[in-house]
Amino acid sequence: MESEAFCSTGCNLSMTNEFESSSMLHKHNEWHKLIVEKGSEIVNILKSVSFELHVQEPFFTQLKDGLKTIEGRCASGKYNRIELGNRILLNKSLVFEVQGLKWYPSFFDMLETECLGKVLPGVESVEEGVKIYRRFYTEEKEQTNGVLAITVSKLPVQPYTSLASLLSGLSFEGVQGLLGLMHTTGTIPNALPPPRSTLLASFNSPCNPNVHVMINIQENALTHGARALAKHACRSSSGYWGSLVGNDSNKNRLAVDVINKLIAHCCWMNIHTVPPHGVVFEIRVADGYGARWSEDGCKSHTFMMVTQRDGSISSANPTAQTIAVSFTYEIEYRFFLLACGEL
Structure with a gap:
C-alpha cells in the first residue's frame, strides 16, 4: 500500500x-x-x-x-x-x-x-x-x-x-x-491461488493414508511430494533436483527442501488449463523449474514436461524442465477482509 x-x-x-x-x-x-x-x-x-x-x-x-x-x-x-x-x-x-x-x-x-x-x-x-x-x-x-x-x-x-x-x-x-498471477492462454479468469499452508500440507500428505493411519509413524510414510520427486530427480541432467537417497524419512525431508526453495524463489504463477490434466495451479522459478497442483484434487499424476516461456508445452526446449506434482487437496483460499460482517 x-x-x-x-x-x-x-x-x-x-x-x-x-x-x-x-x-x-x-x-x-x-x-x-x-x-x-x-x-x-x-x-x-x-x-x-x-x-x-x-x-x-x-x-x-x-x-x-x-x-x-x-x-x-x-x-x-x-x-x-x-x-x-x-x-x-x-x-x-x-x-x-x-x-x-x-x-x-x-x-x-x-x-x-x-x-x-x-x-x-x-x-x-x-x-x-x-x-x-x-x-x-x-x-x-x-x-x-x-x-x-x-x-x-x-x-x-x-x-x-x-x-x-x-x-x-x-x-x-x-x-x-x-x-x-500470470494471464496466458488457458488462464482461469475467476480463480485465486490456495494459501501456502494448503500447498505444503498437500505436498506433505502421505501417499497411502490408510497405511499411515495403521502404523501411525509419519516419518516412515512417503509423502506425495517425495514420491513425485523420486520419479523425476534422476531425469534432470543439471542435477537441479538434487539426489534423493536414504530412507523415506530422508526423502521426505529433501522433498520439503525442494518445494520450499521453489516457493521462495517463485517468479511465475498461473491457474490455467493444461490438457489433458484440466485446471492446475502452477509455480515456476526463473530457470523454468517448478511445481504443479491440481485444482480439484481428483487425480494424482506426476510427470516431466518441457515448456516455452509463454506457458505452452514444447518438446524442443530441454532447458526449461518442470516437475509437476498433483494430489488431493481442498482449496481454502482466504483473502482477509476486515468487513466485520458488513460486506
Missing part, C-alpha cells in the same frame, strides 16, 4: 513483458490509480491510530453496532495514556475515536454512575456487571488502579470499506495481478 504502485508480486519482468499488451497496460494504470487512492485511505486511517485494543464477544459486536458506547478498563499501563480524540483500533478491524474519559475507584462505581446499557448492553444489574469485569481483572488490581470509562464512537470511514472498494474495483483479474 505504502509503495503506491501496482506490481505483479514475484513476477519476472522478462517473462511478464512477453504477455503485456496495450490493453493490459491500460488496466495496470487503472489499477495503479485505484491502489493509490484506496490504499492511501487505508494507510492514512491506520497511521492515525494511537492504540490497539482487543474486545471479546459479544461486546465487540455491540460496539460495532453502536449498542455499546463505553468501554471499561482498569486504569493501568497504556490505558492511562489514552487521551480525548485518540483513535483506537479494535480487534485489528474497526477504528473508534475517544469521545470521553472518566476515572472511577471501582467498576461498581462506574456502572452505577454511567448508563449500564451503554457499558454492558443486556446486563440487568450492576452486580452482574461487576462479575463480568471480575473475569478480566482481580479485585486487588481494581482497587490499586481504579478504572476508566472510555466513551468511543465509530469513525464513518473504516479501513474495511476502503479495502472492499479496492477489491471490487480490481475484480478477480486485478487481484490476480496483484498476487503475481
